[in-house]
Amino acid sequence: xxxxxESGGGVVQPGRSxxxxxAASGFSFSTYGMHWVRQAPGKGLEWVAVVWSDEIxxxxxxxxxxxxxxxxxxxxNTLYLQMDSLRAEDTAVYxxxxxxxxxxxKLTDFWGQGxxxxxxx
Amino acid sequence: xxxxTQSPGTLSLSPGETATLSCRASQRVSSRYLTxxxxxxxxxxxxxxYGASIRATGIPDRFSGRGSGxxxxxxxxxxxxxxxxxxxxxxxxxSAALTFGGGTKVEI
Numbered sequence: 001x002x003x004x005x006e007s008g009g010g011v012v013q014p015g016r017s018x019x020x021x022x023a024a025s026g027f028s029f030s031t032y033g034m035h036w037v038r039q040a041p042g043k044g045l046e047w048v049a050v051v052w053s054d055e056i057x058x059x060x061x062x063x064x065x066x067x068x069x070x071x072x073x074x075x076x077n078t079l080y081l082q083m084d085s086l087r088a089e090d091t092a093v094y095x096x097x098x099x100x101x102x103x104x105x106k107l108t109d110f111w112g113q114g115x116x117x118x119x120x121x
Numbered sequence: 122x123x124x125x126t127q128s129p130g131t132l133s134l135s136p137g138e139t140a141t142l143s144c145r146a147s148q149r150v151s152s153r154y155l156t157x158x159x160x161x162x163x164x165x166x167x168x169x170x171y172g173a174s175i176r177a178t179g180i181p182d183r184f185s186g187r188g189s190g191x192x193x194x195x196x197x198x199x200x201x202x203x204x205x206x207x208x209x210x211x212x213x214x215x216s217a218a219l220t221f222g223g224g225t226k227v228e229i
Contacts, residue, residue, distance in 0.1 A: 004165075035219065045166070045209055047219035059217045095165065105172040106213045107156045111165040 002026040002110050004096045009115030012086055022079040022096030022112055030074035033099035035108060036081045038092035046092075049081065050099065064090075086119045093117075123147055125210055125222035132227045140197040142225045144210035149190050154213035157186055157195045160224075161206045169208070170195060197227070205229055 008020040022034070036048040049060045049070040058070050069082040079096055093114040100109045124147040132140055144155075152173035158166040168177040170186035173193055183198040197204055210222040 033217075037219065044223045045160075045211075045221040047221070050217050050219075052217075061218065102171065105153050105175070107154070107168070107171040108211070108219065109168050109171075109177070111167075113165050 002098070004098065004110060004112030006094060006096050006112045006115035009094065009117045011118045011120060013121050014087060014119055016086055017082070017084045018086060018117060020081040020083070020094055020096075020115060020117070022081075024077045024079065024096075024098075027098070029072075029077040034070075034072060034079045035097040035099060036070060036079075037095045037097050037108075037111075038090075039095070039114075040089070040092040043092075048094070051079070083117070086117075088119050091117060091119045123150060123212060123214065123220055125212060125220055127208075127210060127222035127225045129225060130223070132225060133229070134200055134227065135229065136200050136202055138200050140195075140200055140204070140227050142195040142197075142208055142210075142227070144188070144193040144195070144222050146191045146193075146212065150193075150212045152189050152193075155186075155188070155193055156211045156213075158209045158211065159204075159206045160209060166209070200227070202229075 003025045005023045012018050033052045035050045051058045051070045067085045071080045093116050095114045096112040097108045098110040126145045128143045155173040157170040159169050160166040174186045185196045207224045207226045209224045212220050
């Protein structure tokens with residue numbers, strides 16, 4: 001069955017960097033766009049970034065543009081999020097999310113369990 | 122930028138009752154890109170409804186979605202204990218961004 005397993009979260013000081021990974025299995029990873037979505041403690045869901053299946057087309061939320069880089073390695077079925085210049089407001093659970101077209105419908109249909117990033121001195 | 126506003130923030134109901142959740146967009150949203158998720162603490166969000174009204178695989182028929190334009194509704198009939206969770210609406214933006222509503226907590 002489909003699996004998305006995030007890793008790489010932890011506690012990091014403000015201004016430092018962290019790289020998250022998401023290992024995909026159970027589906028043809030290279031065929032689908034992939035997103036990162038985060039949820040700060042006690043808050044709702046916030047979209048972070050997307051990378052399409054071509055590994056080239058990428059889009060970012062304004063809140064992370066210039067600091068975060070999304071990438072993927074289709075040969076390893078893995079999605080990444082490089083997070084630089086981290087701020088306290090980046091503290092959140094980060095989810096890896098699969099994108100899909102179903103007929104004429106565009107949606108995200110499967111989420112990982114998430115990995116917690118805490119930015120604190 | 123489209124803003125999704127969900128109401129109410131919290132819905133206190135008992136098993137067997139009906140939950141009606143609202144998602145209102147600040148401007149017109151294509152129904153094809155309107156999705157509902159269920160989220161329980163410590164778990165991955167789960168797809169419930171896509172295309173505003175189509176139940177995802179494995180979702181029981183007590184869940185139904187409707188709406189168009191700027192007003193969308195998720196209805197959960199005959200609430201079961203496992204239905205108590207936070208529900209988010211989401212729309213897919215033309216720029217490939219995802220926009221989420223603030224969520225509605227359905228609690229006992």
